[in-house]
Structure formats: structure tokens, C-alpha cells
Amino acid sequence: MRNEKAKLIEEYINELKTIKYEINNNSKKRFLSSVSYLYTLNNGSIIPREKVLKNNSDGSAIIIAPYIKETKEFLVVIEPRVFTSLGVGVSFPAGYIEEGETPIEAAKRELKEETGYEAKKIIHLDSFYQDEGISAAYNHSFLALDSEKKSEQKLDENEIIRYITLTYEELLELEKQGIISGANTKLTLARIKDYKEYLK
Amino acid sequence: MRNEKAKLIEEYINELKTIKYEINNNSKKRFLSSVSYLYTLNNGSIIPREKVLKNNSDGSAIIIAPYIKETKEFLVVIEPRVFTSLGVGVSFPAGYIEEGETPIEAAKRELKEETGYEAKKIIHLDSFYQDEGISAAYNHSFLALDSEKKSEQKLDENEIIRYITLTYEELLELEKQGIISGANTKLTLARIKDYKEYLK
Numbered sequence: 001m002r003n004e005k006a007k008l009i010e011e012y013i014n015e016l017k018t019i020k021y022e023i024n025n026n027s028k029k030r031f032l033s034s035v036s037y038l039y040t041l042n043n044g045s046i047i048p049r050e051k052v053l054k055n056n057s058d059g060s061a062i063i064i065a066p067y068i069k070e071t072k073e074f075l076v077v078i079e080p081r082v083f084t085s086l087g088v089g090v091s092f093p094a095g096y097i098e099e100g101e102t103p104i105e106a107a108k109r110e111l112k113e114e115t116g117y118e119a120k121k122i123i124h125l126d127s128f129y130q131d132e133g134i135s136a137a138y139n140h141s142f143l144a145l146d147s148e149k150k151s152e153q154k155l156d157e158n159e160i161i162r163y164i165t166l167t168y169e170e171l172l173e174l175e176k177q178g179i180i181s182g183a184n185t186k187l188t189l190a191r192i193k194d195y196k197e198y199l200k
Numbered sequence: 201m202r203n204e205k206a207k208l209i210e211e212y213i214n215e216l217k218t219i220k221y222e223i224n225n226n227s228k229k230r231f232l233s234s235v236s237y238l239y240t241l242n243n244g245s246i247i248p249r250e251k252v253l254k255n256n257s258d259g260s261a262i263i264i265a266p267y268i269k270e271t272k273e274f275l276v277v278i279e280p281r282v283f284t285s286l287g288v289g290v291s292f293p294a295g296y297i298e299e300g301e302t303p304i305e306a307a308k309r310e311l312k313e314e315t316g317y318e319a320k321k322i323i324h325l326d327s328f329y330q331d332e333g334i335s336a337a338y339n340h341s342f343l344a345l346d347s348e349k350k351s352e353q354k355l356d357e358n359e360i361i362r363y364i365t366l367t368y369e370e371l372l373e374l375e376k377q378g379i380i381s382g383a384n385t386k387l388t389l390a391r392i393k394d395y396k397e398y399l400k
Binding site: 048 | 215218219235238242245249280284326328330336337338339381382384390391
């Protein structure tokens with residue numbers, strides 16, 4: 001890991017870490033909800049299952065790994081991940097697919113909003129259920145080639161996102177250290193291995 | 201894919217697929233719930249976040265990939281995955297860590313309950329957050345060497361689980377077909393690649 005990159009990551013982690021938290025009993029509009037079902041199977045069994053909803057939808061997401069050709073680096077975001085032991089996570093840009101959007105459209109939009117970068121060519125890496133026992137969220141992971149900074153970040157309220165460019169090897173280092181620890185980014189990192197030309 | 205294996209998978213999928221479902225408004229005890237928090241970050245920002253709970257806990261899980269030395273096969277389970285497009289999923293045995301259990305103890309217990317197999321040596325493959333934005337679930341993935349059938353399945357109420365032995369190549373085929381589609385199993389499959397001696 002280059003020294004200046006390690007320092008910057010440390011600064012961001014320090015900036016975004018949790019110093020306290022409390023239960024919020026006054027939240028008016030809840031993001032999470034759930035529905036209880038009874039499913040009848042072809043063999044006659046009837047089984048109860050519950051599904052989690054995010055903002056009243058299945059919460060299918062995209063993950064986009066933006067590659068910057070000139071410096072042979074990937075772009076990752078650093079943001080509060082308050083439920084993890086570190087409180088902060090490094091991950092590829094990601095977000096929920098909005099109604100009427102295709103996964104690729106969502107990937108382009110999220111990349112632009114979270115980082116101000118745009119990508120010329122987007123390759124589908126994989127699709128997978130995030131947590132198939134309790135959710136219908138079906139995520140799509142992409143590799144974005146030739147990504148370039150074009151505009152400023154445009155974040156939602158309550159989103160705090162820093163970003164940084166790192167080589168693939170540096171990303172694997174962060175994964176080993178447990179700073180990259182989410183399933184979405186880890187699976188995307190594993191898939192990128194098949195694109196060897198970008199890993200040097 | 202061997203013919204008899206493809207046939208068996210097809211039979212199980214046919215047996216376990218959904219034929220109808222309804223919303224269950226009478227469910228007394230709910231498995232899913234959520235808590236709303238306000239987090240104060242080191243930079244002074246205050247951000248709301250919601251956490252999903254499974255049976256009132258974070259729902260950290262284990263995934264265990266049991267390898268059978270004699271036949272050079274892995275053991276996978278087939279069960280209803282009612283929120284997926286197929287309605288049925290093939291995955292490595294998995295389950296929630298119970299209170300007071302270590303991840304390895306949970307892995308051994310789940311393997312035994314779901315399949316009646318026991319394993320001699322268990323290797324840690326990876327640990328990861330399942331859905332870090334809304335959950336503290338931190339999952340652990342294991343490779344179990346020298347797995348052997350020792351007893352009968354011992355399933356919870358509402359669990360319906362079939363199992364089958366397949367080679368690594370056959371598992372990759374199922375992954376390509378989208379029949380293996382959950383993040384937990386996909387990430388575990390990717391990690392097993394580092395154990396080349398089992399992939400032939």
C-alpha cells in the first residue's frame with residue numbers, strides 16, 4: 001500500500017467513525033419493513049416465510065467497479081458502515097435500482113452521483129441474491145472501463161461518501177485487513193480476477 | 201453435468217417449487233424486525249440508520265462447503281428459496297450462529313442437522329458482512345474436509361432440505377445456469393478456487 005493512500009484512508013476512517021449512537025423512537029418514516037407470507041409448495045407443504053423490504057421495494061442493487069485506465073487504479077468509496085465493527089467501510093460504488101431503471105442505468109447513475117465519474121464501457125460481472133432467505137434483492141455487479149471524473153458528487157441527504165483511487169493489489173490488502181468486508185464488494189473483487197489485463 | 205445428477209436436481213426443483221402464496225396477516229411471532237438509530241460520527245454529522253434483526257439478533261451465519269474425499273464431490277443442499285425467480289435454490293449448507301456458539305461449532309451443527317454429515321477438518325475460508333448497509337450480520341465461510349454421512353437429517357419445523365453430491369465443475373455449471381444464485385454460496389465457491397487440489 002502506498003503511504004499517502006494508507007494515510008488518506010486512515011483520515012477518512014477517523015472522520016467517519018461512530019462516536020455515539022442512540023435508538024431513535026421518533027423516526028416517522030421507516031426505511032425497513034417486512035411482509036409475512038404462507039407459501040404452498042408443489043409437494044403440498046405449506047411454509048411461512050418473511051421478506052424484508054427497503055423503502056417498500058425488494059431493494060435490488062448494483063455494484064460498479066470503476067477502472068481508471070491512465071493510472072491502472074480502481075475507484076472505491078469510503079462511507080460510514082455503522083453496523084460493522086470498524087464503523088466505516090471501503091467498497092465499490094453501489095446503490096439501489098430505482099423504478100423503471102435498468103441495472104446498467106442504475107450503475108451509471110450511482111457512479112456519477114457518488115463520485116462524479118462517468119464510464120465509457122460497462123461489463124456485466126455477475127448477478128446474485130444478497131440474502132436469499134429473507135429478501136428478493138437481486139444484485140448486479142459491473143466493471144466500468146475508462147472511468148473519468150466529469151462532475152461533482154451529488155449525494156442524497158444522510159449520505160456521506162469519500163472516494164479514493166487504489167490499485168487492485170491495494171484493494172486486496174484492504175480486504176485482508178478487513179476494511180473491505182462487505183459481500184457485494186468482495187464478490188465483485190473476486191470476479192475482477194477474470195479480467196487479468198487490469199490487475200497489473 | 202452427469203445425467204443422473206441433472207435429473208435429481210430437476211426432480212427436487214419440481215418438488216419444492218412454489219405453486220401459490222398468500223400474505224399471512226395472522227402470523228403471531230415475527231422473525232424479522234428492525235430498529236431505528238441515530239449515529240453521531242466523529243466529524244459531527246448525525247445520520248439515521250436502520251438495522252434488520254432476525255429472531256431479535258443480528259443473524260450472523262455460517263456457510264460450510266463439505267468435501268467428500270472418496271468421490272471428490274461437494275455436498276450441497278436444495279431447498280425452497282421462495283423469493284428467488286426459480287423458487288428453489290442450491291447452496292452450501294448454512295445457518296445462523298446460535299447464542300454462545302463459535303462459528304465453527306455452528307458450522308458443524310448445521311452440517312449435521314441439514315445433512316447428517318460430519319467433517320474431520322474445517323478450514324476457514326472467509327468472513328464478510330452480508331448486507332452492511334442494513335445489517336450487522338457477519339458471516340463465516342468454511343471448507344470441511346473428509347465429510348462423511350453419520351446420521352439422519354434433523355430439521356427445524358418449516359425446513360425442507362434435500363441434499364446431493366456434485367463435483368466442483370458441476371457446481372460451477374449450476375452457478376452459470378443461475379440455480380446457484382445466492383451471495384453466500386457464490387463467494388464460498390470463489391474462495392474454494394484457492395484450494396486447487398479439490399477442483400479436479
